[in-house]
Amino acid sequence: MRILVTGATGFIGGAVVDALLARGHVPVPAVRDVAAAKRRWPQLDAVACDFMRDTDAATWRPRLIGIDAVVNAVGILRESRGASFDALHSATPRALFAACAEAGVARVVQVSALGADAQAASRYHLSKREADDALLALPLRATIIQPSVVFAPEGASAGTFLAMASLPLLALPGGGVQTLAPVHLDDVVEAIVRALASDSPPTRLEAVGPHCLRMRDYLAGLRRQLGGGRQLVLPVPMPLVRLASHGMARLPGSIVDPETIAMLERGNCAPPGPFAAFLGRAPRPVDAFLPPSAVPAVRTRAKLRWLLPMLRVALALVFVVTALLSFGLYPVEASRALLVRTGLTGTAADLALHGGAALDLALGLAFLGPLRLRRAAYLGAALLILGYTAVITFALPELWLHPFGPVLKNLPILALLWLLHELDR
Template sequence: MKILITGATGFLGGHIADRLAADGHRLTCAVRNPDSARERRPAFDYAAIDFNRATEPERWLPLLAGIDVVINAVGILREAPGQSFDVLHTRAPSALFSACATAGVRHVIQISALGADEAAQSRYHLSKRTADDHLRSLPVRSTIVQPSLVFGLDGASARMFGTMASLPLIPLPGRGDQCVQPVHVDDVADAVARLVGATDTLAESGVRLAVVGPHALTLRSFLASLRTAIGIRRAPRFLPVPDSLTTLGATLAGHLPGAFLDTETLQMLRRGNTADARAMRDVLGRDPRPVADFVPPALAEPLRLRAQLGWLLPVLRLSIAFVWILTAIVSLGVYPVEASYALLAEAGVPAALRPAALYGAAVLDLVLGALTLFSYRRGLVWQAQVALIVGYMLIITLKLPEFWLHPYGPISKNVPMLAVIWLLYELESRRWNT
């Protein structure tokens, strides 16, 4: 069949597109930047369209000529500048669905969300539900796919939950008894592929399919199972976080770009995200895979390492920032200024330049500490820190060599600090500089 799919550059849409292509379908991916998308999946056809401007059916009609099936897999969990629930979840998809009815498309599959129903409260769910209802009102065969929490090794949620599961002490909202029913992304893609070719009762129009894993789990049980799946044998230790503190944390996180948690996602978690798995079994012709099978054994070790680095690297960054910022504060007056001037004199700094050397170095330390926390080009920050530390060590070696033999090791302790910065540079610089 000839299929038009939106959202193919995203996590879930990309997996669906790959699965359909493997079945021999001809795909056209409607994306904002075809050139960029083609670099990742060169075998597909592409059509340029911007969801923010495609809010009228007329914008979609030229893309639908000869199309048999349309799959809408565009979705965002949180709003961002230029990305609103109203446009991306409701107005643009509704325009697409109306165009499908006009163009005579045989089947429209809408990737919605579990919870986009009569009890929906979050803007995420409400915006999905509005588009779902519009699609079901049109004279076109439709299927509403409602995934639960989708897990895939290349997905953002997998990284987040994997990192949480690997923590020595795992914080939980309340007692962690919120219910989830995670489903593997490959099972979601298989279900959509089955729907595309369905000729039985699955072909009935307006069907809502809950795409879930085999069993409902508490958040606590899910994290414990995931911890075992990535190869951590130590039993998990949990830290219940009172609801008031969880709400406060979600409120604060809501102001951070890219954060997974905000007050609405917390509300969705508290509501629960489960459904009867029988319909999913009927679609797949088998049981969906359980959490224990989410991670292939051959990948458990690298995924464990990735999960642990998810929290170890921030700890290292914070510790490096702490050293720079504390050094700056101490130099700015906590340590006796005259004693600092005496050390500069021993190093051969002229009296007239000592204030500038002391306070200039303190400000530089403070800036490097702040950049460690907030910079998006940390590779350059790590290089600057190494250069400054090595410079300090060379000056002290030449002018104050006795500090190498100091019992508290004020200079030798720079060696492990340099090693940590090197580690951070190797693991993070490419990510932050591209």
């Protein structure tokens, strides 16, 4: 079959394309970034689309020529500038499904979400439900796949859970008693492929793992697979979590806001029987999520997700506090006395002192900025440290032998800057 896959460069959509290729089908990725799809699948002909704009069925009809089935795997957890629930989850999918009915493309699989039901309250779930209901009202052989939390080592949410599992100490909302039924990506993708091939697929299928777990137990299961010992969990009172979520919603890249906290509290479980029956076997349990051969690499990535930010913040504090000390927290006359020994006096000394402090402050703050700015700051800081070290070596060589090692400490800082430049993504 020729199968149009929307969201093909995303987490679930990309896995669907790979699975269809492995089974001899011809997937047609429908994506906003055609070049990215071509790099991943050079043998496929990708179709350009924009879910924020393509809200009319007429836009989709030409893309469905020669198409036998459609998989819609477009989804976002939180809105951002240029990505709204209404367009991505509701308006554009409804236009796509209407175009399928008009073009005679009878097989459609919609990747929705567990919780997009009559009890839905969040805009995320409500927008998913609008598209689900519109699809089932059309004369199509349609299946709504509703996954719980989907796991694969390369997934964004899985990466967050793995990082949390690798921490020695973890603060969890309400102590982590919220429930979920984690399901492996491979099982979700197999269900999608089976639904496409079935002559009588289910109209709705809740894709869940074999067990409904508390969040803290899910994390404990991941931690066991990573080879970690016992983890200390600190409960954070839910009223405080709800209050903090309003502030977290304003942080760039944050997945936490009042709605996601409400969805967490609602829970994300369903009976596993129907999903297991459709697969013809039990879905993979959490304790089998990671193959042993992948554990070392996954464990390293999980730890780097929190070690690298911690390292960034530590270096930022070094530079910011150094700047504040140079601006006057450390006696200015003592700083000037050191500069005299390097040949700087008067206005030149003041310019060097305060200019260097301003540069330290700018670099420290840049360490906390976006990636491109951070990587430039790492190089700038390394050059600054090398410059300082050269001046000290010629003008104040005795500092190399100081028992507190003020110059020797530049060596590990340079190594850390290099590490961040290479690994901070």
